[in-house]
Amino acid sequence: MLDQTAQPLEIIVVDDGSSDKGAELVSAQLATHPAYQRVRLIRQVNGGVARARNVGIAAASSDFVALIDADDIWETHFLEEIDKLIGRFPQAGGFATGYQKMLSVSRFADPKVRFLTAITEPTILPCYFEICARGDLPFMASSICINKTQVTDGPWFPEGEAMGEDQDLWARLSLNSSIAFSPKVLAFYRLDAENRACKRNYPSVECGFSRRLDQALKAGRIPISRRASVLTYTATHLLHLARLNISIGRFQVAEKLLSDRRCNRLRVKKTLCQARIWLGLLAGQGQSD
Incomplete structure (x- = not known):
């Protein structure tokens, strides 16, 4: 510095x-x-x-x-x-x-x-x-x-x-x-630092920033011109968390995240996640949540 x-x-x-x-x-x-x-x-x-x-x-x-x-x-x-x-x-x-x-x-x-x-x-x-x-x-x-x-x-x-x-x-x-x-x-x-705070610390529920944006949307506090993009942004976050949890075999957690209505905005990505869950379950790779 x-x-x-x-x-x-x-x-x-x-x-x-x-x-x-x-x-x-x-x-x-x-x-x-x-x-x-x-x-x-x-x-x-x-x-x-x-x-x-x-x-x-x-x-x-x-x-x-x-x-x-x-x-x-x-x-x-x-x-x-x-x-x-x-x-x-x-x-x-x-x-x-x-x-x-x-x-x-x-x-x-x-x-x-x-x-x-x-x-x-x-x-x-x-x-x-x-x-x-x-x-x-x-x-x-x-x-x-x-x-x-x-x-x-x-x-x-x-x-x-x-x-x-x-x-x-x-x-x-x-x-x-x-x-x-x-x-x-x-x-x-x-990325290779061993003490990264987020390393393998995958949340099982929606993170606070996304949840607060969703609350602001519901309360009408997001400008009309931003609402669609903010909604898609939170849907992307839910899908990201689902993929992280799928990667470690927490399929039930991922399914719950994908069940949120916002994920329907990104149907192709949601379907791909569901396919990964199905393949993982078929291979017996899931872990207890």
Whole structure:
């Protein structure tokens, strides 16, 4: 982070009760290295990734906070590009760049982001929900900077949820503000890290972000122009959870997820999931739920 071409005003490291001695390494550098004078170390009892992020955001003196998980990497021009986005789109609530997945130290893969039209220049991200319903998210937690003053409808990240707390914030930013986006790949999401919070932690019920969007739809709080795309977005989430549970043999859980009426919006994908369940049961691969 200290090698960024645009240097951060401050660096806040939140040690969320880790056991990898990362906090001790930071403490040692704070005591001996002048460049670390901008670094603040906050230590707390383990409370999960959402709480760690919220603590760091609250402690930041600036309204603009760029997030990076300990396992991820920024290219040296990341903050410079974020600074350009803020200058060009000051009304936005989020400022993000493209990213790649790190499969290993030397293997990278592009996320399967399916934009409705090609994005070749920095822009306000169009059709966030449509994009996410078609493939991978166009950005991730370590490739976005948020304007924390734009989030006034609850905590930045909902705490105590096993999966999808980041998507909750991105959805609110998209609905209540906007997200500026640069297609430059300047962040790297490490998939091979052993301590990923979501690794094999597959929910058996709809995640909070999707459930709250469904409630907002039912209550008429989603603009008419967004309702169809938000509904499809939540259906995509249910199908994703169903596929994850099918992959570990939890077929009854998957069937319950697929029974939700929203999945009928994606009938082909739903049918494929049901076929996988049938084949798995035929092969005797299911596990007790």
